[in-house]
Each structure stands twice: as C-alpha cells, then as structure tokens.
Amino acid sequence: MIEEGRAxxxxxxxxxxxxxxxxxxxxxxxxxxxxxxxxxxxxxxATAAKGVAMxxxxxxxxxxxxxxxxxxxxxxxxxxxxxxxxxADRYIDPLLAExxxxxxxxxxxxxxxxxxxxAPVAPTTEGDAR
Numbered sequence: 056m057i058e059e060g061r062a063x064x065x066x067x068x069x070x071x072x073x074x075x076x077x078x079x080x081x082x083x084x085x086x087x088x089x090x091x092x093x094x095x096x097x098x099x100x101a102t103a104a105k106g107v108a109m110x111x112x113x114x115x116x117x118x119x120x121x122x123x124x125x126x127x128x129x130x131x132x133x134x135x136x137x138x139x140x141x142x143a144d145r146y147i148d149p150l151l152a153e154x155x156x157x158x159x160x161x162x163x164x165x166x167x168x169x170x171x172x173x174a175p176v177a178p179t180t181e182g183d184a185r
Contacts, residue, residue, distance in 0.1 A: 063096070063106075065106065068107070071086060071087070078131070082127065083125060085123050086116050086123070087124075116130070
C-alpha cells in the first residue's frame with residue numbers, strides 16, 4: 056500500500072481517511088494508535104504521528120486524554136465533501152478539457168458516461184468484479 060514518491064505521513068492519513076469514508080472506522084470509534092500504524096506499515100512512529108496530527112488538525116480525529124484517538128463526529132461527511140470537490144478537480148476538469156479538444160459536447164459526454172455506467176463489469180484477472 057505504500058507508494059514510492061509520496062510522503063508516508065500523507066499516505067497514512069489518507070489510509071485512515073479511507074477507512075472513515077468506507078465506514079469501516081465509524082465516527083466516535085477509536086482510531087488506530089500511532090504505534091499500531093507504525094507497526095502495521097513498518098514505519099517510524101514519528102512518521103505515523105505526523106499523519107495522525109494532520110488528521111487532528113483537519114478535525115477528523117480528536118484525542119481523549121489517556122485513552123487514544125477517536126473519529127470526530129461529522130468526520131465522514133466532511134471527508135466526503137472534500138473528496139467530491141477534489142473529484143471534480145481531478146477527473147471532471149481534465150475530462151471536459153479533453154472533450155472540448157475532441158469536439159464532444161455535454162450531451163455526448165452524458166451519453167458516453169451512461170453507456171459505460173450501464174455496461175457489464177468485466178472480471179479482473181483475479182476473477183472478482185470491480
């Protein structure tokens with residue numbers, strides 16, 4: 056899961072965020088400790104702590120003195136809002152730029168997306184559908 060070329064603390068923070076977004080780490084539940092993250096990813100605890108601190112700064116996690124870190128109320132919705140905005144920047148804007156280059160209008164794009172969304176999903180090489 057660790058990608059070369061990206062800061063480890065960012066990847067750790069993103070991994071915790073993914074767990075919150077997909078619901079496997081519920082709001083008000085205890086988050087993994089920096090030592091657990093460090094052991095799992097085999098990284099320096101200070102690096103894991105930097106990722107956790109970033110999530111605290113974003114109000115995604117909060118600390119209960121003497122107990123540990125917990126997922127903040129409303130964290131999932133804040134992350135979804137943030138990711139939806141990033142989705143548009145990351146995927147929709149480049150899609151629209153390429154569509155303009157190809158002379159495709161909004162209706163053409165809508166039709167292409169509907170066709171692709173309704174197409175059967177091809178199995179992956181491992182045999183499971185995505």
